[in-house]
Amino acid sequence: MSQFLHLKDKFGNDMWFGNTGAVRLAAMPNVQDYSKQLQRIRDIKLRQDDVIVVGYPKSGNNWNHQMIRMLLEGTTDLPAFNSNSFYFLDAFGGECKLPPSEKPRAFMSHLPFRFLPRDVTEKKVKVVYLTRNPKDVAVSLWCHVSKLKAPLGYGGTWPQFFEVMLEHGFWYGDVFDHMKDWEKEINARPGHPIFHSNFEETKKNTVDQVEKLDTFLGTGRGRELCEAIVMTCQVGNMHMTRRHEHTGGKDPWCWKDGASNNNMYRKGMVGDWKNWFTVAQNERFDDVYTTKMAGSKRTFAFE
Numbered sequence: 588m589s590q591f592l593h594l595k596d597k598f599g600n601d602m603w604f605g606n607t608g609a610v611r612l613a614a615m616p617n618v619q620d621y622s623k624q625l626q627r628i629r630d631i632k633l634r635q636d637d638v639i640v641v642g643y644p645k646s647g648n649n650w651n652h653q654m655i656r657m658l659l660e661g662t663t664d665l666p667a668f669n670s671n672s673f674y675f676l677d678a679f680g681g682e683c684k685l686p687p688s689e690k691p692r693a694f695m696s697h698l699p700f701r702f703l704p705r706d707v708t709e710k711k712v713k714v715v716y717l718t719r720n721p722k723d724v725a726v727s728l729w730c731h732v733s734k735l736k737a738p739l740g741y742g743g744t745w746p747q748f749f750e751v752m753l754e755h756g757f758w759y760g761d762v763f764d765h766m767k768d769w770e771k772e773i774n775a776r777p778g779h780p781i782f783h784s785n786f787e788e789t790k791k792n793t794v795d796q797v798e799k800l801d802t803f804l805g806t807g808r809g810r811e812l813c814e815a816i817v818m819t820c821q822v823g824n825m826h827m828t829r830r831h832e833h834t835g836g837k838d839p840w841c842w843k844d845g846a847s848n849n850n851m852y853r854k855g856m857v858g859d860w861k862n863w864f865t866v867a868q869n870e871r872f873d874d875v876y877t878t879k880m881a882g883s884k885r886t887f888a889f890e
């Protein structure tokens with residue numbers, strides 16, 4: 588099992604990096620040993636009707652998690668963040684407490700498949716796997732980590748972060764490896780209920796996509812509730828309503844002064860990378876993308 592590392596990037600910036608993922612784990616006050624934390628996650632007991640929402644950071648995890656939770660619970664109630672009901676598996680044992688198990692639960696994770704709880708495989712727990720075009724992922728992650736204090740934040744510049752993303756990724760390791768690993772796992776498990784949802788498609792046809800989730804989950808909520816859920820979960824509502832843990836101020840992953848939830852639930856658009864990438868950066872990204880994603884069937888339009 589790979590270990591979590593605290594490194595300097597080639598520009599001299601502190602950088603937390605775990606090529607198995609879960610960089611947040613080691614920064615948590617009560618989690619000293621990364622591999623022990625991964626073990627704890629593997630041992631989590633799930634219900635067969637639980638749902639795991641998982642994707643590389645910034646792939647729309649919170650958005651989809653909320654919409655799926657609403658489908659499961661048949662509600663359009665958008666709760667403000669509450670640490671006791673924070674369903675982030677990767678932080679289990681710390682800020683994540685498993686909620687009471689009378690009702691179906693939606694959990695969120697950024698981990699590769701092999702680090703999810705054993706029960707995911709043993710009980711064939713439904714998984715909603717998310718992807719987003721990695722150019723927008725890089726920008727979104729930059730807009731988040733550049734506003735966080737050490738140790739989780741990144742102290743370098745955007746061009747430096749861009750290089751870090753291309754070389755080995757941030758927080759959960761290399762975005763390309765992460766996607767390829769998930770693709771391999773999905774292909775290897777044709778019998779496992781895994782729904783692949785893509786950010787760009789969800790943006791374009793949100794209600795249709797939520798209806799597909801409704802079918803996949805077997806929740807049978809129907810078009811009307813799907814429409815109401817989509818309205819409630821618009822990005823503007825998300826950052827008005829959802830307080831995020833980074834606003835706590837005392838935690839090691841809290842925002843720098845002046846930063847806020849708006850750096851977490853931000854623009855929620857497709858193609859923001861065009862506002863950030865130079866022509867040279869774009870060419871370089873395309874080259875690296877072509878090399879690292881060789882053999883993958885995952886494609887992105889990069890609109």
Ligand SMILES: Nc1ncnc2c1ncn2[C@@H]1O[C@H](COP(=O)(O)OS(=O)(=O)O)[C@@H](OP(=O)(O)O)[C@H]1O
Nearest residue numbers: 644645646647648649650727821822852853854855
């Ligand atoms: N409702 C809704 N509609 C569209 N987009 C939305 C929505 N909610 C969140 N977002 C956008 O998703 C990005 C954050 O992704 P994650 O939730 O995966 O982030 S995290 O990894 O859990 O930190 C982040 O993307 P960027 O705006 O590009 O930074 C959020 O703005």
